[in-house]
Amino acid sequence: MTGEPLSILLVEDNPDHAELAIRNLDDAKIVNKVHHVQDGQEALDFLYNRGQYADCAAYPRPHLVLLDLRLPKVDGLEVLKEIKSSDLLKTIPVVILTTSSAERDLAMAYEHHANSYVTKPVDFETFSSLLQDLGYYWLAWNKRPW
Amino acid sequence: MLTTEVFSTRQKALKGRLGLLLIPLVLAIIVAVALYFAISSYLLNDATDKIRNVLLSQRGLHLYIQKVMHPTFYRDRERGMISKEYYAPEIFSSSFIVRTMHDFYNAERKKDGLPPIYYKMASINPRNPVNRADQMEAALIRLFNENRDIREFKQVVTVNGKKYLYYARPFLETTQACLRCHGKREEAPIGLQALYPGQGGFNEKAGVFRAVESLRMPIEGEMTSAIILTASITVGILTLLILLLFNTRLRTLVRAQTEDLTQEVAERKARETELEGKNAELERFTYTVSHDLKSPLITIKGFAGSVLKDVKNGRHDRLERDLQRITEAADKMGMLLNDLLELSRIGRMINPPVSCSMQELVQEALAALEESIKRTDVTIKVQPDLPIVLVDKMRIIEVLQNLIENAIKYRGDQPDPTIEIGKTETEHGIAFYVRDNGIGIERDYLETVFGLFNKLDAQSDGTGIGLALVRRVIEFHGGQVWADSNGSGHGTTFYFTLPTSKTV
Numbered sequence: 252m253t254g255e256p257l258s259i260l261l262v263e264d265n266p267d268h269a270e271l272a273i274r275n276l277d278d279a280k281i282v283n284k285v286h287h288v289q290d291g292q293e294a295l296d297f298l299y300n301r302g303q304y305a306d307c308a309a310y311p312r313p314h315l316v317l318l319d320l321r322l323p324k325v326d327g328l329e330v331l332k333e334i335k336s337s338d339l340l341k342t343i344p345v346v347i348l349t350t351s352s353a354e355r356d357l358a359m360a361y362e363h364h365a366n367s368y369v370t371k372p373v374d375f376e377t378f379s380s381l382l383q384d385l386g387y388y389w390l391a392w393n394k395r396p397w
Numbered sequence: 398m399l400t401t402e403v404f405s406t407r408q409k410a411l412k413g414r415l416g417l418l419l420i421p422l423v424l425a426i427i428v429a430v431a432l433y434f435a436i437s438s439y440l441l442n443d444a445t446d447k448i449r450n451v452l453l454s455q456r457g458l459h460l461y462i463q464k465v466m467h468p469t470f471y472r473d474r475e476r477g478m479i480s481k482e483y484y485a486p487e488i489f490s491s492s493f494i495v496r497t498m499h500d501f502y503n504a505e506r507k508k509d510g511l512p513p514i515y516y517k518m519a520s521i522n523p524r525n526p527v528n529r530a531d532q533m534e535a536a537l538i539r540l541f542n543e544n545r546d547i548r549e550f551k552q553v554v555t556v557n558g559k560k561y562l563y564y565a566r567p568f569l570e571t572t573q574a575c576l577r578c579h580g581k582r583e584e585a586p587i588g589l590q591a592l593y594p595g596q597g598g599f600n601e602k603a604g605v606f607r608a609v610e611s612l613r614m615p616i617e618g619e620m621t622s623a624i625i626l627t628a629s630i631t632v633g634i635l636t637l638l639i640l641l642l643f644n645t646r647l648r649t650l651v652r653a654q655t656e657d658l659t660q661e662v663a664e665r666k667a668r669e670t671e672l673e674g675k676n677a678e679l680e681r682f683t684y685t686v687s688h689d690l691k692s693p694l695i696t697i698k699g700f701a702g703s704v705l706k707d708v709k710n711g712r713h714d715r716l717e718r719d720l721q722r723i724t725e726a727a728d729k730m731g732m733l734l735n736d737l738l739e740l741s742r743i744g745r746m747i748n749p750p751v752s753c754s755m756q757e758l759v760q761e762a763l764a765a766l767e768e769s770i771k772r773t774d775v776t777i778k779v780q781p782d783l784p785i786v787l788v789d790k791m792r793i794i795e796v797l798q799n800l801i802e803n804a805i806k807y808r809g810d811q812p813d814p815t816i817e818i819g820k821t822e823t824e825h826g827i828a829f830y831v832r833d834n835g836i837g838i839e840r841d842y843l844e845t846v847f848g849l850f851n852k853l854d855a856q857s858d859g860t861g862i863g864l865a866l867v868r869r870v871i872e873f874h875g876g877q878v879w880a881d882s883n884g885s886g887h888g889t890t891f892y893f894t895l896p897t898s899k900t901v
Contacts, residue, residue: 265692265696267696267699267700267722267726268692268695268696268699270722271699271700271703273693274703321688323841324842350688350691351684351688351694353684371695386559
């Protein structure tokens with residue numbers, strides 16, 4: 252851990268689930284800031300620094316994107332496609348964090364170059380340790396390209 | 398299957414089968430009879446020819462005797478080379494000569510393994526009793542004399558149980574020359590008179606047929622052949638006819654069966670497609686349901702865990718809020734389950750359509766939402782003269798309620814929220830509409846709004862099942878529902894078609 256401010260973009264339309272994720276990530280004390288957006292459109296706006304997220308300083312490029320698949324306006328898979336096909340954004344690791352354990356979704360996610368696919372378990376303990384592990388892995392252990 | 402069909406024993410089929418066999422049977426009988434006659438006459442003609450040949454050959458001999466032998470003899474007797482008393486039947490009696498020749502002929506036939514051909518020269522007043530005509534022959538002699546046009550007589554006769562072809566011709570006409578031996582007794586040669594006492598063979602008249610020559614040939618073999626031939630040809634024809642008829646019947650049956658099968662296959666294919674559609678829908682449904690029910694469950698368990706942790710650590714600040722979240726999530730699940738039941742119920746329980754006035758239905762829907770309308774101060778405009786529709790009354794009121802509710806919910810923040818209800822001409826025909834001047838829908842999402850549990854605004858009330866329900870009901874009535882909007886802030890119009898009393 253290098254001490255530089257680390258940020259995660261959490262794309263989750265369910266406010267309760269977002270709250271749970273944020274709490275867990277906070278508790279782990281590994282990340283500095285979680286940015287939470289509620290739909291796919293906002294996620295892309297954030298990543299491209301468009302619209303309300305035009306301020307690059309306030310909304311820096313995240314080190315990790317936690318992406319739910321079922322989102323209103325622009326679907327999670329669409330967001331994933333967009334990120335991974337954009338020269339600017341494709342290096343950002345994207346972890347699909349979703350309720351769906353359907354094989355179809357899993358396959359599609361990997362086909363569109365998701366870095367990882369994690370299903371939200373129903374158990375809190377597991378969920379919190381999952382998020383902690385995620386945090387540690389992606390931010391502490393994993394080598395990042397920048 | 399097919400064979401039992403063809404040989405079915407049902408009443409109708411039985412009659413049909415009898416009829417079926419009767420026709421070729423009758424035809425076969427007719428053909429058999431005709432064939433038998435044809436073949437018999439052919440064979441008889443053949444036999445007749447054979448007999449005639451023999452007879453004509455003998456006739457040749459007779460003529461030789463009459464025209465050559467006797468004249469030569471008489472000439473030489475005139476010349477004194479032969480005594481006037483001389484008579485020998487071996488030289489003078491043509492019947493003797495021919496009869497004897499025929500005996501030699503039969504002997505030769507026997508040597509070759511052939512059956513004998515019976516020969517008889519018969520006359521009414523014979524010299525030799527062996528030549529006496531029987532009743533039939535006597536009648537024939539008279540016949541030939543009376544009717545000079547009749548030259549021959551043939552008949553199939555049975556003698557001792559065997560069949561023969563009997564063929565008779567009149568013997569040569571008596572000429573003057575014949576009267577030498579067959580005229581007055583006193584004028585005949587002495588030797589003849591000595592040999593034949595009595596009047597037999599004398600006192601014949603010239604120009605008369607005095608005898609018939611007849612031959613009798615066995616035709617047992619031919620008759621048998623005729624029968625066998627007829628039988629085999631008839632059976633052959635019968636078989637062919639039956640085969641033909643059965644073939645036609647088979648073809649008809651096969652065609653009928655094929656048609657039935659083709660139709661059944663088409664029906665099954667249609668049902669299969671329907672089932673596939675239903676399966677796909679079910680799959681989509683299940684997927685959606687499991688996901689959307691799982692979500693509140695995660696919330697509940699998640700916050701329950703968080704609460705536990707907080708209680709253990711003695712942290713109380715967020716307990717109340719978290720417990721609220723849990724309750725709300727549980728409520729949400731309850732609502733979802735209810736709506737799902739409602740949705741599936743629609744699939745099974747739609748009442749038979751009755752004629753209703755659309756005007757009335759709109760009024761009833763508005764009445765149910767009276768509170769809401771008053772509270773939000775929305776203006777409602779309803780077009781007059783809405784037509785009669787053929788629908789399930791309660792369902793359509795629900796649809797209208799849903800659409801109006803949405804219009805109210807998404808009216809946005811504006812001074813004059815208005816909802817218009819009416820009918821108009823669209824690309825799908827005449828359609829009803831519910832139009833608002835509210836927050837509108839992005840063009841991209843005009844279809845997704847009808848998706849199960851899809852909500853464009855996650856915070857708004859409701860489970861998002863309303864429009865899915867609306868679509869279900871409308872589609873069940875055979876209509877279509879779609880949305881149109883010019884985007885954010887420009888209001889929304891929902892159109893739907895229903896069977897009116899005109900279009901039914």
